[in-house]
Amino acid sequence: MAGHEHSHDDHAHDQQHSHGHTDGHTNGHAHGGHSHGGGHGGHSHGVSADADRRWLLSALALIVVFMAGEVVVGFAAQSLALISDAAHMLTDAASIALALIAMRLAARPARGGYTYGLKRAEILSAQANGVTLLVLSAWLGYEGVARLISPPEVTGSLVLVTALIGIVVNLAATWCMSKANRSSLNVEGAFQHVLTDLYAFIATAVAGLVVLLTGFARADAIASLIVVALMLKAGIALVRDSGRIFLEAAPAGIDPDAVADRMVTEPLVEEIHDLHIWEITSGQPALSAHILVTPGGDCHAVRRQLQRHLADAYGITHSTLQVDHVGEDEAGALLQISAPGDTAAEHCADAHGPVHRAGPHEH
Numbered sequence: 001m002a003g004h005e006h007s008h009d010d011h012a013h014d015q016q017h018s019h020g021h022t023d024g025h026t027n028g029h030a031h032g033g034h035s036h037g038g039g040h041g042g043h044s045h046g047v048s049a050d051a052d053r054r055w056l057l058s059a060l061a062l063i064v065v066f067m068a069g070e071v072v073v074g075f076a077a078q079s080l081a082l083i084s085d086a087a088h089m090l091t092d093a094a095s096i097a098l099a100l101i102a103m104r105l106a107a108r109p110a111r112g113g114y115t116y117g118l119k120r121a122e123i124l125s126a127q128a129n130g131v132t133l134l135v136l137s138a139w140l141g142y143e144g145v146a147r148l149i150s151p152p153e154v155t156g157s158l159v160l161v162t163a164l165i166g167i168v169v170n171l172a173a174t175w176c177m178s179k180a181n182r183s184s185l186n187v188e189g190a191f192q193h194v195l196t197d198l199y200a201f202i203a204t205a206v207a208g209l210v211v212l213l214t215g216f217a218r219a220d221a222i223a224s225l226i227v228v229a230l231m232l233k234a235g236i237a238l239v240r241d242s243g244r245i246f247l248e249a250a251p252a253g254i255d256p257d258a259v260a261d262r263m264v265t266e267p268l269v270e271e272i273h274d275l276h277i278w279e280i281t282s283g284q285p286a287l288s289a290h291i292l293v294t295p296g297g298d299c300h301a302v303r304r305q306l307q308r309h310l311a312d313a314y315g316i317t318h319s320t321l322q323v324d325h326v327g328e329d330e331a332g333a334l335l336q337i338s339a340p341g342d343t344a345a346e347h348c349a350d351a352h353g354p355v356h357r358a359g360p361h362e363h
Contacts, residue, residue, distance in 0.1 A: 052180040052187065053100060059176040059194060060096045063089050066169040070162060077158035080147050080224055082204060091136055092173075092193045095129045099190040106186075106281065119281040122186030123242045126282070129189030130238025133196070137231035140224055147221035154220045156212030163205035170198040185241055185282035192234040200227040241282075248278035251285045254314055260289070260356040262313070263306055268297035270326050272356040277316070286318035292326045299323040 067089040074082030102125035110117035177191040200223075207223035210216050241252075250256050256277045264272050271292040279285050287310060293299050303323045310316040 053103065055176045055179045056096050056100055056187075056190065059173040060093055060100075062169050062173045062176070063092050063096070063194070063197075066166060067093065070166065073158055073162045077155035077162075078152050079154050079159045079204075079208075079220055080143055082159055082162055087136065087140070089197055091129075091132050092190075092197055095125075095132070095190040095193040096177075098125045098128060099186050101125070102186050103184075116280050119284070120245070122184060122281055123245050126185040126189035126238055127242035127246070129193060130235045130242060133193065133231045133235030134239065137228045137235060140231070141228040144221045144224040144228060148218055148225070151217035151221060154208075154211050154217050156208050156210075156215075159208030159220065160205055160212055161208075163201050163208050166201035167198065167205060170194060170201055174198050185238070185245070188282075189238050189242075192238060196227065196230045196234050199230050203227055245279045245282065248276075250277040251279050254285065254316075257354070257356075259287075259310075259314060260354075263289070263291075263309070264356045264358050266302065266305055266309070268293045268302050269306075270294055270357065273354075274322075275356070280318065284318065285314070285316045286320075287316045288320040289322070291321055291323045293323060295325050295327060297325065299325065 067086055070082055070086040070089065073079075074086055099122075102121040105118040105121035108118050173194050174191075177187070177194050180187045180191070203223040203226045204220075207219040210219035244252070254277060256275055259277065260272050260275050263269065269291060273290050273292075275287070275289040277285065277287045291299075291302065291306065293302050300323070303321050306321060307319050310319050
C-alpha cells in the first residue's frame with residue numbers, strides 16, 4: 001500500500017497455507033504456495049497533495065469570481081455562448097471542488113475493510129467529471145441547434161469583451177491546473193473541464209467579433225456547438241478511462257497475454273495461470289499470478305526475478321506472485337500441468353483466464 005512497505009520472509013514457505021486462487025485483489029500478502037512477494041519497496045503513489053491543493057484552489061478562486069460576473073453579462077447580452085460558458089464554469093468549479101475532496105479521501109491510510117484505502121475516490125471524481133461534461137454537452141447542443149434555427153438578438157460588443165476577459169482568466173486557471181499532477185485521472189478530469197472552457201471562450205470571442213462586425217447572430221450558436229463537440233470528446237475519454245479502472249481492465253498499453261508470454265520464458269518457469277493485471281487507481285498498476293516452476297527449482301529466486309522484470313519492463317511494482325513447484329501437491333491434481341484441452345486435469349475447475357506455457361499456445 002502507499003506510504004509503507006510490506007516485507008515477506010523467504011522462509012514463509014515453512015508455514016502451512018492453503019493453495020487458494022484469488023481474483024487478483026490481494027496485494028503483497030502470503031496466501032498459499034511457497035512465496036508471495038508484494039514488491040512494494042521504495043515507491044510512492046498519488047499526487048503531491050499539498051502542492052496540488054494550492055494550485056487547484058487558485059484555479060477555483062479565479063473561476064468562481066469570473067463566473068458570477070459572466071452570468072450577469074450573459075443574460076444582459078442574451079448570449080447563449082456566454083451563458084453556456086458560465087454553466088460550464090460552474091461545472092469547472094464543481095469538478096475542482098470534487099477533485100480536492102477526492103484527493104483528501106485518497107490520502108487517508110488503508111484500514112479496516114478498505115485494504116487499498118479510498119484511492120478510487122479519485123476515479124469516482126474523474127467519472128463524475130466525465131458524466132457532467134456529457135450531460136452538459138447534450139443540453140447545450142439542444143439549445144445551440146434551437147438558436148441556430150431561430151437566432152435571438154445578440155449584443156456582440158458585450159459578448160466580445162466578456163469573452164476576452166474570460167480567455168485571460170481561463171489561461172491563468174489552466175496554467176494553475178497544469179502545475180498539478182495530471183497523471184492522476186482525478187486531476188486530469190478537472191483540468192479537461194477548465195481546458196474546454198478556455199476553448200469555449202476563444203470560440204465565443206470569435207462569435208462576438210463576427211456578430212459585432214457583420215450582424216450574423218447565428219455565429220453565437222455555432223460557437224456553442226463547437227464547444228459542445230470539445231466537451232463530448234473530453235467527457236467520453238474520461239468516462240472510458242475511469243470505466244476501465246472500475247471494471248479492473250488492464251492498464252492501457254499493457255497486454256496481459258504479452259506480459260505472461262514474457263514471464264513464462266524466464267528460466268525454471270513451466271506455467272503461468274490465474275494472471276490478473278488491473279489498476280488500483282490511475283498510475284498504480286497491480287498484478288497477481290500463480291506460477292509453477294520446475295521441480296527442485298529455486299522458487300524464491302524465480303519470484304524475485306519476475307518481480308524485477310515486471311517493475312523494470314512494465315512499471316508494475318504491486319505484484320503478488322504465488323509460486324509453487326510442478327506436481328508438489330499430494331493430491332496430484334491441483335498443481336500438475338495438464339495437456340492442452342485436457343480439462344479433467346486442469347489446476348482449477350473455474351480457471352481465471354488462459355494458461356501460459358513456454359512455446360506456442362492459445363490465449
